[in-house]
Amino acid sequence: MFIGVTGYNHESSAALVDRNGVLVDFYREESLSRIKGDKSFPKMSIRKILCTNNLKVKDIERVAFYERPLSAFLHIVKEASMHMPKSLDLLTHQFRNFNRSSVSCYLDFAKFFKGLESKLIYSDHHLSHTLTALAYSDSKEDISSVVIDGFGDRSTASISQIVDPTEINELWECPYPVSLGLFYSSITDYLGFAINEGEYKVMGLASFGDSNSKSAKLVRGLMDWDSNSNKIxxxxxxxxxxxxxxxxxxxxxEELLGPARNPFVQLIPGNNDFQRCADIARGAQDLMIYLLGKIFTHAHKITHSRRFLFSGGVSMNSASIDSLAQLPFVDKIIIPPSPGDAGCAIGAAFYCYIxxxxxxxxxxxxxxxxxSQKEKRNDEFLTEQIISNEFSYLERDEDYAFLKAAELISEGKVIGTVLSRSETGPRAxxxxxxxxxxxxxNAVKNLNTVIKNRSSFRPTAPAMRYEIAEKYYKLRPEIYDCYKSMxxxxxxxxxxxxxxxxxxxxDSTARIQIVEKNSYLYKLLSKLEPMGIEILANSSLNVSGDPxxxxxxDGLMVCLRTDLRYLLTDLGLLIRKT
Amino acid sequence: MKKINSELTIFFETAHAELASALEMLAVCKETDSPKQAFGYFMHAKDEYSHAKSFFNMLSLRGKSASIETARDFRFTPPSLITKGYISQKGFLIETMQLKDFIAFVYTNELLAKSSFEKILTLVGRSTEEGKRISGIMADELRHHGMAKKHFLIHYPALQPWQLMIYRTKETLNNKGRKIYDANLKFLDRLLTPLYRIMAFLAGTISKKLNLNEFKRKGKNLMNISTKSIL
Known part of the structure; x- marks a missing residue:
């Protein structure tokens, strides 16, 4: 058995791969700690993996950390040192927190899982991303990998050619500090949203902006592609x-674009500063699409590949993927369901395996x-009193529960689901x-604003079968797999x-989900379609700001903290008592 | 401006503390083997979530009138629950404490929280909407305190109320100790910061000379790089 681990810089997680090359289990630390974006050493995830799969430390052959810690540390320090004294605060912070950085992962393994530290190996950050994406590709040979994120352990973007899983040659890199990911995060920060969390909001906001506006053009000029040196x-x-x-x-x-936005002032379409912010977001999104196009074109030029793996935090910019699919040389783009750093644990575990x-x-x-394995604890026993005091069963039998849920949806109600295993990626x-x-x-508005309390400019994703999606949307076969994971x-x-x-x-776009056969959503849609409902609005089950x-x-807690009344679970369909 | 800053700090820190309490309660709820206890901790967590939401709302209200620079400093990011120490890096309390000690901890700290809310109540005014909300929160804390006491005495009948008093005194002293430690830490930090900066400057001067070309991977098979190297 092999474990892959991420942590310290972004979301931490752990993955388990067996000797047959099968991903057995995967947990994000935030799912267990309930702290969104939890980046601490993933002790709860590793513990859960060991416990759920009845494993002991001696059963683990190797553990891989997803990056090379000292490399990550030194690159940041070296760059900051070139700008002293302005960067002195950052340098002081880096040195003072040296023992809390990923450099301490060996010690943390020794502290929390004695014995595992001796089995620890390290993979390159972008290699971990590549291997994660490769796992989700049908073909494991002769494919090109594009990784773009904020910062890895030495570069911020890279192109590799995968001959086979044992030969992955890096052909191009974008060295720190120039970074497409950190550029987008900076605009996120400027617009008053939290970095690593608000990027989705910027993407949603961009649709309200005008590419020809002054602000958008100014942002568009912040970065470029040099065709002579093939550099960003x-x-x-x-x-x-x-x-x-x-x-x-x-x-x-701020001198260029005006003052940054106060994070506490709500952005509402039509309000004072809304259009300026939307135009800035539009400029950032336009620049993102332009540079991604350039990087993919260069990737094709140096690898001659027509099939691409795309991973790293930037690949979560779902609004730019459609443009990439239209590039003339692209036959296929594969994006893993968890393309950010959390998903790297999967790649790291496969690194051990390979x-x-x-x-x-x-x-x-x-x-x-x-x-992720289904929780083996007896949910029914533990939640017995919570359910009997706060909820009632509408249906216990699975088939009837789904039918009843379908009836409620057709009546305009919002339903929460906690069924079987949780998703790998950030999208429900x-x-x-x-x-x-x-x-x-009304139902979508209720879901989006009343229950989720989301910003009014953020859309909700529609989920449907492929045959239905074809009727309404311009689908691109090159990114068919991407639609399955939104x-x-x-x-x-x-x-x-x-x-x-x-x-x-x-902007007449939708982040659609094509529902996989044999999934619970497929089953629900099969009950709904005879009732005339072929599309579901689908958002993650959480309270805004929570994992x-x-x-x-957790599902029961969401019900009690919001206006959500119905919960479809493995135990049956529940209704919250009023 | 100074007033806004101090108010923002109060609501920011209190919201952190309440949210951390919610997560601690949720963690116990998932750890326990008794459905009855799970229900109790679940409802307690729900209350704490609601308290945190109230304090975040109060923070947000004041943040709107703060300068952008100030407002940015009070933007909540969940991982700060750990970096600020509201949740231990070692894990949730239930992972490091015996259940008995945990209940005594809740018993004491709910009461301490209530008394600290008195100060916030004075700040916002008792008769305001916010004041009424804080009074409600204080009533919740008192109820949680009573429930913890009841639970403790039922499950640990060998222990007497006066023993709880010892727990309370101990925890009160611990809390005071933590505050003194924190204040000392801040003082020391102020005192040592120039030294840290000089050291960082020296280390930075050396770092400038680092040649990171070694790390370049262009043309290399990434699968052949040493598995043991942290560089």
Missing amino acids: ISDMSYFDYHLSISKSYSSKL KSSSYHHLKIEKPSLFP LGNRSLICDGKNM SATCKCLKDNVSSEFPTTHV TAFDLI
Whole structure:
């Protein structure tokens, strides 16, 4: 058995791969600790993996950490040292927190899981991303990998050619501090949203912006692609992320774009500062799409590949994937369901597996979208009193519960789901979801604003079968797999009724989910379609700012903390007592 | 401005503390083997979540009138629950404490929380909407304190109320100790910061000379890089 681990810099997680190349289990630390974006050493995840799979430390052959810790540390320090005394605070912070950085992962293993530290190996950060994406690809040979994130352990973007899982050659890199990911995060920060959390909001906000506006054009000019040197170029004087611990953009950016937004003032379409912020977001999104196009074109040029793995935090920018799919040389783009740092644990675990196997015996099995083991504890026993005091059963039998849930959805109600295993990635795909009729304006509004308390400019994703999606949206076969994990948006067909759906964004796009056969959402849709409902609005089951619900207790808690009344669970369909 | 800053700090820190309490309660709820206890901790967690939400709302209200620079400093990010020490890096309390000690901890700290809310109540005014909400929170804390006491005495009948008093005194002293430690730490930090900065400057001067070309991977097979190297 092999464990892969991420942590310290971004979301921490742990994954388990067995000797047959099968991803057995995967947990994000935030799911267990309930602290969104938890980046501490993933002790709860590792413990859960060991406990759920009846493993002891001696059963683990190797553990891989997803990056090379000292490399990550030194690159930041070296860059900051070039800008002293301005960067002195960052340097002081780095040195003072040296023992809390990923450099201490060996000691943390020794402290929490004695014995595992001696089995610890290290993988390159972007290699971990690549291997995660490779696991989700049908083909494991002759494919190109593009990794773009904020910062890995030495570069911020890279292109590799995968000959086979044992030969992955890096051909191009974008060195720190120039970073497409950190640029987008800086704009996120400038717009008053939290870094690593608010990027989705910037993406949603961009649809309200005008590419021809002055602000958008100014942002668009902050970075560029140099065709002679094949490099991303950036005027770093607009950014402080490489110099400061508290601020990612410089005062020069404020001089250029005006004052940053106060994070406590709500952004509401039509309000005073809304359009300026939307235009800035539009500029950032345009620049993102432009540079991604350049990087993919360069990747094709140097690898001659037409099939691409795409991972790293930037690949979560679902609004740019449709443009990439339209590049003439692209046959296929694979984005893993968890393309950010949390998903790297999967790649790190496969790294152990590959390093421990001879090539002839290598067999990396494509993981499902729901790998975490079902909770083996008796949910019914533990939640007995919570349910009897606060909820009632509407239906206990699974088939009837689904039928009843379908009836409620057809009546315009919102249903929460806590079914079987939770999703690998950050997007809820039906097992930990809030769902309602995707064409019912009031129901979607209720889900989005009353229950989720989301910003009014953020759309809700529609989920449907492939045959239904074809009727309404311009689908691209190159990114078909991306639709299964909500990793790409698509445009509504021209003059199509879908542009009026409440799940359609202001720019006539939707981040659709094509529901996999044999999934719970598929089962629910099969009950709903005879009732005339073919599209579900699907959002994650959580209270705004919290991680997605992990177990039944979390789901019950969401019900009690919000206006959600119905919960479809493995125990049956529950209704909250009023 | 100074007033806004101090108010923001109070609501910011209190919201952190309440949210951390919610997570601690949820963790116990999931750890316990008794459905009855799970229900109790679940409802307690729900209350704490609600308290945290109230304090975040009060923070948000004041944050709107703060300068952008100040407001940015009070933007909540969940991992700060750990970095600020509201949740221990070692894990949740239930992972490091015996259940008995945990209940005594709740018994004491709910009461201490109530008394600290008195100060916030004075700040916002008793008759205001916020004042009424804080009074409600204080009533909740008192109820939690009573429940913890009841639970303790039922499950540990060999212990007497006066023994709880010892727990309370001990925890009160611990709390005071933590505050003194924290104040000393801050004082020491102020005192040593120039030294740290000089050291960072020297280390930075050396770092400038680092040649990181060694780390370049262009043209290399990434699978062949040493598995043991942290560089």
